[in-house]
Amino acid sequence: MLVIGERINGMFKDVAKAIQEQDKKVVQELARGQLAAGAGALDVNTGAAAADPRPAMQGLVETIREVTDAPLAIDTTKPAVMEAGLKAAGPGSIINSTTGQQARLAVLMPMAKAYDASVICLTIDEKGVPRDAAGRAEIALRIVSAAMENGVDMPDIYIDPVVLPANVAQPAVKEVPTSIRDIRLLSEPPPRTVVGLSNISQGTMYRRLINRTFLVMAVAAGLDAAILDPLDAEMMDAMITTELLMNKNVYCDDYLKAYRASSSG
Amino acid sequence: MLVIGERINGMFKDVAKAIQEQDKKVVQELARGQLAAGAGALDVNTGAAAADPRPAMQGLVETIREVTDAPLAIDTTKPAVMEAGLKAAGPGSIINSTTGQQARLAVLMPMAKAYDASVICLTIDEKGVPRDAAGRAEIALRIVSAAMENGVDMPDIYIDPVVLPANVAQPAVKEVPTSIRDIRLLSEPPPRTVVGLSNISQGTMYRRLINRTFLVMAVAAGLDAAILDPLDAEMMDAMITTELLMNKNVYCDDYLKAYRASSSG
Numbered sequence: 372m373l374v375i376g377e378r379i380n381g382m383f384k385d386v387a388k389a390i391q392e393q394d395k396k397v398v399q400e401l402a403r404g405q406l407a408a409g410a411g412a413l414d415v416n417t418g419a420a421a422a423d424p425r426p427a428m429q430g431l432v433e434t435i436r437e438v439t440d441a442p443l444a445i446d447t448t449k450p451a452v453m454e455a456g457l458k459a460a461g462p463g464s465i466i467n468s469t470t471g472q473q474a475r476l477a478v479l480m481p482m483a484k485a486y487d488a489s490v491i492c493l494t495i496d497e498k499g500v501p502r503d504a505a506g507r508a509e510i511a512l513r514i515v516s517a518a519m520e521n522g523v524d525m526p527d528i529y530i531d532p533v534v535l536p537a538n539v540a541q542p543a544v545k546e547v548p549t550s551i552r553d554i555r556l557l558s559e560p561p562p563r564t565v566v567g568l569s570n571i572s573q574g575t576m577y578r579r580l581i582n583r584t585f586l587v588m589a590v591a592a593g594l595d596a597a598i599l600d601p602l603d604a605e606m607m608d609a610m611i612t613t614e615l616l617m618n619k620n621v622y623c624d625d626y627l628k629a630y631r632a633s634s635s636g
Numbered sequence: 637m638l639v640i641g642e643r644i645n646g647m648f649k650d651v652a653k654a655i656q657e658q659d660k661k662v663v664q665e666l667a668r669g670q671l672a673a674g675a676g677a678l679d680v681n682t683g684a685a686a687a688d689p690r691p692a693m694q695g696l697v698e699t700i701r702e703v704t705d706a707p708l709a710i711d712t713t714k715p716a717v718m719e720a721g722l723k724a725a726g727p728g729s730i731i732n733s734t735t736g737q738q739a740r741l742a743v744l745m746p747m748a749k750a751y752d753a754s755v756i757c758l759t760i761d762e763k764g765v766p767r768d769a770a771g772r773a774e775i776a777l778r779i780v781s782a783a784m785e786n787g788v789d790m791p792d793i794y795i796d797p798v799v800l801p802a803n804v805a806q807p808a809v810k811e812v813p814t815s816i817r818d819i820r821l822l823s824e825p826p827p828r829t830v831v832g833l834s835n836i837s838q839g840t841m842y843r844r845l846i847n848r849t850f851l852v853m854a855v856a857a858g859l860d861a862a863i864l865d866p867l868d869a870e871m872m873d874a875m876i877t878t879e880l881l882m883n884k885n886v887y888c889d890d891y892l893k894a895y896r897a898s899s900s901g
Binding site: 537538541542544545548571575576577580581584585587588591592608609612613615616617618621622624625626627 | 836841845853877881891
């Protein structure tokens, strides 16, 4: 499974401060630390800290590129900032994100093609987030069509069925694992699935417990990727164990150690 | 979800010793402790410790009955020991267990009817444990037929799709959640599902992590009951959180405390 490390995001205080003070070391340490903990890609989000987000994104990407060639997920809603990030990061990057709205797909799918990037696509349209898995599948199908029209390969499409916080949208939570199963049936080869994990526990009392429990449910449903904090070792243990039980990796007694040795190589 | 506490079993050293020395206190403490931790029923197994298992089962059940009226799962392969246990425990007990073999079903289904007991039925037949979920469904269907023929209500049937250890039967593990989903479709109302959890981690290095991760996967698939050690608080936290995320209990900030307050009432 692809773990996309969430920590290089201006919404975290340490990163906001580092961006403002142009302190490369904090960012580079977070890049190295997340990769060593099992991340295969790194999310990059300038947050609200930067006065001008375009050079801020470019600077942040270049700072990370000094220490790793790992794929970067350029995390912004602004197309111009996205393009600056993709240019600086190079081919194999991830667009994070587009919704299923035609106007956005019409801009970001061609951009994915032009920059040889994958795309995270949220199952959100003009009416917002659908109530159930069926509504998510409908939007996912529109995303799959847009990808085909633009010549973007299915394995480069990451559909995110949108996790809502358990404390405000409890009945919607179980729709996500169902949706992950549904999305895998939409085409052959199927698009991939991804979740932004930490949203599930926003405002709750037991954030880490809820995060890792929901992650197990999603991985068991066939999840391909997740944006999460790989520095949470208990969460990574739960994820690695679920993949083992789903027969994705071969059993050995110290499978936790084996996984970490192979992923941080 | 029904938690059946596994600790009163002669395979555990403390219990074997208590049975041999007729030390009621150890057993009664385990009964109270498991119920307080969230168990709704208690498994009772004399193990190999007793020279004559029939009076041993009767004595063990009577010892527990001095401190609680909770349902007991009489855990033995011997019909005569089962009957002694059911008599001593009273109506509402659980037969643990029968397989899907006709000869065993022909004895234990009428016994369930006669003693107003539920029955745990393993999806095992003359050929052993099936390789996949489809094979398990076939045996489960035979179990459902046998229950109908004997007038045992579906909610009193607990079908166990048989968990094999992850270290020796890794590819079989993921068949169990699939099987849990399948079994719920066999009749209306459906039979219930149960697993004997700790088997998943036999001989492995990270027993508790594997136990609780697999439990999340099974509960997310719709599991109705599990035989497990409720004194493992991290496992209970994972189970309670999964039920919350599956919308089985209403969210409140301290849902762990709320669950425990209501279950140990």
